[in-house]
Amino acid sequence: MTVSHPIERIEARILDIPTIRPHKLSFGAISRQSPVIVQLWLANGATGFGEAATIGGPSWNEESPESIKHAIDNYLAPALIGQDGSAFGSALARMDAFCKGNHFAKSAVEIALIDAYSRTLGLPAYQxxxxxxxxxxxxxxxxxxxxxxxxxxxxxxxxxxxxxxxxxxxxxxxxxxxxxxxxxxxxxxxxxxxxxxxxxxxxxxxxxxxxxxxxxxxxxxxxxxxxxxxxxxxxxxxxxxxxxxxxxxxxxxxxxxxxxxxxxxxxxxxxxxxxxxxxxxxxxxxxxxxxxxxxxxxxxxxxxxxxxxxxxxxxxxxxxxxxxxxxxxxxxxxxxxxxxxxxxxxxxxxxxxxLPDGPGIGVEIDLAKLERFDRARAGLTAS
Ligand code: MUC
Ligand code: MG
Structure with a gap:
């Protein structure tokens, strides 16, 4: 079977972005968010971005920024490299086969995939x-x-x-x-x-x-x-x-x-x-x-x-x-x-x-800001 739009590369990074004020919930207060941003490349050069954010590390549920990045780097990305980027259902099934649970991590990858593929078609993701x-x-x-x-x-x-x-x-x-x-x-x-x-x-x-x-x-x-x-x-x-x-x-x-x-x-x-x-x-x-x-x-x-x-x-x-x-x-x-x-x-x-229009998820990344908040560059640790 020919793979029409092979997935070439997937990268995940944790950002640390302060909140404008402390945000207090039943289980604690947060003063920064640490979203995991995924970038996915198709072999045709199209790229897409996805995100999974938790609230207070693993306080809201079991997943944390660190566990999300770990699951993507070690299990989800290897499962998808070389697979058909236009076959979203198969990509989800493969992620399930390689990795149980970890829904936040899978969602960040799936968003990046749908963003990249809909940009290839020049369509908004909602189409x-x-x-x-x-x-x-x-x-x-x-x-x-x-x-x-x-x-x-x-x-x-x-x-x-x-x-x-x-x-x-x-x-x-x-x-x-x-x-x-x-x-x-x-x-x-x-x-x-x-x-x-x-x-x-x-x-x-x-x-x-x-x-x-x-x-x-x-x-x-x-x-x-x-x-x-x-x-x-x-x-x-x-x-x-x-x-x-x-x-x-x-x-x-x-x-x-x-x-x-x-x-x-x-x-x-x-x-x-x-x-x-x-x-x-x-x-x-x-x-x-x-x-x-x-x-x-x-x-x-x-x-x-x-x-x-x-x-x-x-x-x-x-x-x-x-x-x-x-x-x-x-x-x-x-x-x-x-x-x-x-x-x-x-x-x-x-x-x-x-609600946005435009190709993919309809927003454009500011790469300088992505770098600025990247935890790996700032040398910060877990929230
Ligand atoms: C939640 O449980 O709904 C959503 C809004 C907010 O302030 O916290 C989240 C989490
Ligand atoms: Mg709620």
């Missing part, structure tokens, strides 16, 4: 993913400074700038009583001006969630993300059944594979899935999870792992191909970082992120 159905998405911002006044100042500024009017609050690090007080103060300050979400990042058990979520809803929260541990599907079911008509329960860490999606759909355990390209293992697999959501009358939300514009644009491409039962997106990673690695950011107009 290879089903075509564009959505031109823009409401863009959320996360209030996670840990300080009510700073959070309110941040929210007011973003409202004035017409950038965001959906605000997500990261809770679960303090006591539930303190969280309710914090969220209520913010809700009072933003009353009538914004939509409010909380993300507990698995921090509560079922009974804490049953006791405190109604108070969050009374304060004005309408979307509740991953209130309990990833495995606690029974609690998600109870919360969806009891609170589901006052606020939507959104699965994040629980919904990674299409099989997770099926299990949640069968159990009616959430009304919304947070879609994230990294945890699903790439753009094609994001569409598989989205297909289960659509079939089960579950809405989607365009989630983030706080990527640079590379990962954010790739996510935007696949989100742009999905149906319109959604709660917007949170691809605000580029704005949380002090700087980015592309020449131009995706524009935000009237509170909506404009």
């Amino acid at each position: 290879l993913l089903g075509g564009k159905r959505i031109k823009s998405l409401p863009l959320a911002w996360t209030l996670a400074s840990g300080d009510v006044n700073k959070d309110l100042e941040e929210a007011q500024l973003r409202l004035e700038q017409k950038r965001h009017r959906i605000f997500k609050m990261k809770i679960g690090a303090r006591s539930p009583e303190q969280d309710v007080a914090h969220v209520s103060q913010i809700a009072r300050g933003l009353q009538g001006k914004a939509t409010l979400t909380v993300d507990v990042n698995q921090a509560w058990d079922g009974s804490t969630a049953r006791r405190f979520l109604p108070q969050m809803i009374d304060a004005g929260v309408t979307l509740i993300e991953q209130p309990v541990a990833k495995w606690n599907v029974e609690a998600l079911k109870t919360l969806s059944a009891t609170l589901g008509d006052r606020a939507s329960i959104m699965a994040d860490e629980t919904v990674c594979s299409p099989q997770d999606a099926m299990m949640l759909a069968r159990g009616q355990a959430s009304q919304v899935f947070s879609l994230k390209v990294a945890k699903h293992g790439g753009l094609l697999r994001t569409r598989e999870v989205a297909a289960v959501a659509e079939a089960a009358d579950i809405a989607w939300y365009g989630g983030t792992m706080l990527e640079t514009s590379v990962g954010s644009a790739a996510s935007a491409h696949v989100f742009s191909t999905l149906g319109n039962k959604h709660h917007g997106c949170e691809l605000f990673g580029p704005q949380l970082l002090v700087d980015d690695i592309v020449t131009e950011l995706m524009p935000i107009v009237d509170f909506e992120l404009q």
Whole structure:
């Protein structure tokens, strides 16, 4: 069999980019992001970029920047060199055969492959993913400074700038009583001006969630993300059944594979899935999870792992191909970082992120910035 577009080379590097302020989540605070940027070359000279970012090393799930780079350098790249770059499904199957799990690592390679091949065809990546159905998405911002006044100042500024009017609050690090007080103060300050979400990042058990979520809803929260541990599907079911008509329960860490999606759909355990390209293992697999959501009358939300514009644009491409039962997106990673690695950011107009056009993933890399943030050049170590 002739290989029409052989994959010639794949390289991964870890960047270290400070955030504009500390970002506090239930499991800790971060002050820099360490995305892994993959560059892939086809034999015809076309090149593409991909990204996988984690939050706080391996704190969000099992993968870390270092494990992602290790899996790519030692297993995924050797599995793909010489293979047909136009056969995305076969490339994914080969990566699975050589390396179990490691979805973030696989997603970074798959994005780079789809970027390179769609540039070869001179097409935007979304054309290879089903075509564009959505031109823009409401863009959320996360209030996670840990300080009510700073959070309110941040929210007011973003409202004035017409950038965001959906605000997500990261809770679960303090006591539930303190969280309710914090969220209520913010809700009072933003009353009538914004939509409010909380993300507990698995921090509560079922009974804490049953006791405190109604108070969050009374304060004005309408979307509740991953209130309990990833495995606690029974609690998600109870919360969806009891609170589901006052606020939507959104699965994040629980919904990674299409099989997770099926299990949640069968159990009616959430009304919304947070879609994230990294945890699903790439753009094609994001569409598989989205297909289960659509079939089960579950809405989607365009989630983030706080990527640079590379990962954010790739996510935007696949989100742009999905149906319109959604709660917007949170691809605000580029704005949380002090700087980015592309020449131009995706524009935000009237509170909506404009989903990119242009060949490949639609953003162009600034090579000088790639070098500037490269951990290997700066000599930094793990986050
Ligand atoms: C998460 O769990 O959703 C997304 C936005 C944010 O602030 O943190 C992430 C992680
Ligand atoms: Mg989340």
